[in-house]
Amino acid sequence: MNQAPVSRSMAAAMAGLVALLLTGLSMTAAAAERLYIFTENYPPYNAAVSGKGFAHGEEDITGICTDMVKAMLARVDYDYVMKMRAWSYAYDWVQERENHGLFCTARTDEREDLFQWVGPLASIKWTLFAAPDSDIKLTTLEDARGLKIAGYKGDVMSEYLVEQGFEVAMGLSGDVNAQRLVLGQADLWVTDGLVGPLVAEEEHGITGLKPVLVFRETPMYLALSKSTDPAVVADLQRALDAARAAGELDAVAARYQ
Template sequence: MRCVGVGVIRLKLGSIGLLLALFAQAAFGERLYLYTVDYPPLMTSKTGHYYAHRREDIGGACTEVVKAMMANTKYEYVMKMRDWSLAYDRVKAKKNHGLFCTVRNDARENDFQWVGPLLPLRWTLFAAPGSDIKLDSLEDARNLKIAGYRGDIMTETLLKEGFNVTRPVSDRGNARSLEMGVVDLWVTDRLVGPALARSAANLTGMRPVLEFRETQTYLAVSKSTDASVVAGLQAGLDKAIADGTVKAIMASYEKRAEQE
């Protein structure tokens, strides 16, 4: 009888634990899995690697915007930094998964639900420090060799328009390629160029010679995610925009870029 009593108590405790877990899940809402890539200063790894497993190890302007958005929602979330292709495919296939900061375009439009805009991506052509290259328009770069990277929206767009753009798997070596004269120009975001050159190649004084386009970035959310969750995320972002949080984050990073 004693053993049976202990078993019953254990069963009851187990049932209580399960009920508490279910209650906690209901109280806090859905758990979301948010992925990003190392693209400083918009998304930056604090681990010394190009990946991270915890949101505490991921910083950057766009990351701060997403964290501010999430603070205005009821959702629990996990944040990870991975390779772009892995993150993109995982998010596309799984419920309650999102990828930031992602450019929204015709090719991707129907693959995701969209929350945003988060921050603008300012398409800029950089020349090496000391370079005498001058551009009055994008067409002036037609016969020059431009560094980009595989999967990048700016790179792929220029390639489609007939420009000579390299496509390594990562953007991190492009500042060094520019410095060594392997390429003439580097296409990247206006904030990303100086920060990435400094962190990846210890190079300062990058010359932004032409800012030729601007697109907005978003949180791309899997199509299988409930629409009410996406609406909750959008509401959280809207609040962060309305109270000035997003504007303050952007201003802080623009000031840093001016000093690099």
């Protein structure tokens, strides 16, 4: 069979096209292997080394959950970027993007179908705090009805109380809520049992907050977007399980006690 010879220029063009396609595939694969992990300033679980409410790299972020996530990521062959941003911003940003995750995210029934989950990492105790000189006493959560509670936008505890019909004053972050208690702008502050006293002292020099009620405990996870490849999620879960089995997660928790 006679076949027209392929010209050198055509052959070169075809080779260039193949190389371009391969490069594109390689770039796509590389992009798929990069994870974008977000967290918030929520000491002692997540904290910026600088003491500010944001950070641009993993070396600038520490804390119980952060160190657990780092131990997990050290066991997988994925490139990743870790940043600290405001919770409400990161929560919305992560849901809409492939290979994006957010920690420490409380895993609740309301959030179950919004993410894919890797964990558990640590647990938070949903606590109502009063000012040091307050005489408020609570036996049940219902006793808090009629009281003004300080919370913040996107926080699972704050949103739960709003859904239950409590009066919650929402801010963009929880950092100022201890001060609002002392100034009489709120009767109670809903936050984690470890976070409240630590933030109050470090941010405002306030000590002696009164934990008047612990009304729930919830495990926290790394929440990954629904568009992230389930194989990536499974890799991360295996890595976290291996870190836990090796005693690394217990060692992290012990460092912060």
